[in-house]
Amino acid sequence: MNRNEATKYKGSTVLVDKGIEGVFYGRLEEVFTPPKKTWSGKVFILGLAKAPELEAADTIDEKKNVYVTVPGSKIHLPDMEWNLSFNESVVQAIQSTINELFHTSNQQLQAAEKWQEIGLIYGDISFPSPPINKKENQKDDDPYVYYQIQEKDGSLYLTESVNGDKLDLDGCPFELEIQKAGSTWIPVTYKQYYTFQDNKGKEHRAKKDNWVRIHKEQFQPFTILLNELEHPARKSLLNRIRSFGFNQNNLVDCHNRLLYELLQSEGTSSFKGVNFLTFRKPGKTLLIQHHYERTLHTDSPDYVFDRFECTTDNGERSISTYTNAYSKDHES
Structure with a gap:
C-alpha cells in the first residue's frame, strides 16, 4: 500500500506487522506523508492477528488499546474482517499457534504448553484433539x-x-x-x-x-540401496523398473546385502555379492538380481561395478551394467 492508497483507508481496519512481536489489527487514524520521505501511519490497536515469537509474548499487553505509529511498509490491508475483542483475538491467535505447533511436530510440545499458560490469562485455551501425549516422542502416523x-x-x-x-x-x-x-x-x-x-x-x-x-523412508532397504548407487546406475535401475510397468510402490521385498556388508565389515575395503528385489502387482511379478562389486580406495576414486538382471514371470528379460572404471558417466 502506497501513500496515496493509505489516505483512502483512514478510519478502516489495517494490519500492523511488528516483526517478532506479532501482527496486530487496528484502526488507521492518521497518515503522515512528508515530502521526499517514506509515509507512516498512526493506528489504534484493537486486537492480535498473529501471535508473536514466544520470547516476545510478554509484549502482547503493551499493545492493548494503544496508538502506535509505524512506517507504511509495516501497514497492510487485511484479507478478512476482524471484529473480536482484544482478549478474544489473543486467544484465537495463540490457539492457531498451538495448532500449528502440534501438527508440525510433537517436539514443539513445551512451546505449545507455554503458549497455553499465557493464553489462559485471556481465556480458555485447549490442545487440538487428539491431545498431545507427553510420553510419546511422535504420533504413529508421523513420517x-x-x-x-x-x-x-x-x-x-x-x-x-x-x-x-x-x-x-x-x-x-x-x-x-x-x-x-x-x-x-x-x-x-x-x-x-x-x-x-x-x-x-x-x-x-x-x-x-x-x-x-x-x-x-530413508530407513527402508530399497531407499538405502538407491543411495549406495552412483547417479547413472540409480537412474538406469529406476528406468528399468518403470519400463516393465512397475514403480517403487510395487516393491514387496528388498534383500540388501551390500548394506549388511558395509555395516558389518569394518576394515574391509572390497565387497562383492548380489541383492534381490521383488516387485509384484496383479498378474505380474518382476525379479531383479543386482550383482555388485565395490573396492574402496583411500587416495583415489572407489571402484564401482553394478549389473542388473531383470526378469518377469512372463519371460521378459533385460540386463544392464554400470562401472566407473572408465569414467564417472560410463554406462553400457
Whole structure:
C-alpha cells in the first residue's frame, strides 16, 4: 500500500506487522506523508492477528488499546474482517499457534504448553484433539523419526528418545532436517562440530539437545540401496523398473546385502555379492538380481561395478551394467 492508497483507508481496519512481536489489527487514524520521505501511519490497536515469537509474548499487553505509529511498509490491508475483542483475538491467535505447533511436530510440545499458560490469562485455551501425549516422542502416523543432538568426548551423535537408538553425525548417510526459529524444518547435511549446511550452501549452527529429524523412508532397504548407487546406475535401475510397468510402490521385498556388508565389515575395503528385489502387482511379478562389486580406495576414486538382471514371470528379460572404471558417466 502506497501513500496515496493509505489516505483512502483512514478510519478502516489495517494490519500492523511488528516483526517478532506479532501482527496486530487496528484502526488507521492518521497518515503522515512528508515530502521526499517514506509515509507512516498512526493506528489504534484493537486486537492480535498473529501471535508473536514466544520470547516476545510478554509484549502482547503493551499493545492493548494503544496508538502506535509505524512506517507504511509495516501497514497492510487485511484479507478478512476482524471484529473480536482484544482478549478474544489473543486467544484465537495463540490457539492457531498451538495448532500449528502440534501438527508440525510433537517436539514443539513445551512451546505449545507455554503458549497455553499465557493464553489462559485471556481465556480458555485447549490442545487440538487428539491431545498431545507427553510420553510419546511422535504420533504413529508421523513420517519422521526425531533425534536430539548429543555430545560425548568431543564427538556429536544423534539419540532417539523412545528407543534409545543412536547415530553418529560424522559420516551419517541420511538426509537430515533441522528446525529453524519457529516451526520450519530445512534439509541439511552435517558439516562439522554443531554446524550444518543447507542445499544453498548456507551454514546453520545448532546446539546440544536441538532436534533433528529423518524421514522414515530413508530407513527402508530399497531407499538405502538407491543411495549406495552412483547417479547413472540409480537412474538406469529406476528406468528399468518403470519400463516393465512397475514403480517403487510395487516393491514387496528388498534383500540388501551390500548394506549388511558395509555395516558389518569394518576394515574391509572390497565387497562383492548380489541383492534381490521383488516387485509384484496383479498378474505380474518382476525379479531383479543386482550383482555388485565395490573396492574402496583411500587416495583415489572407489571402484564401482553394478549389473542388473531383470526378469518377469512372463519371460521378459533385460540386463544392464554400470562401472566407473572408465569414467564417472560410463554406462553400457
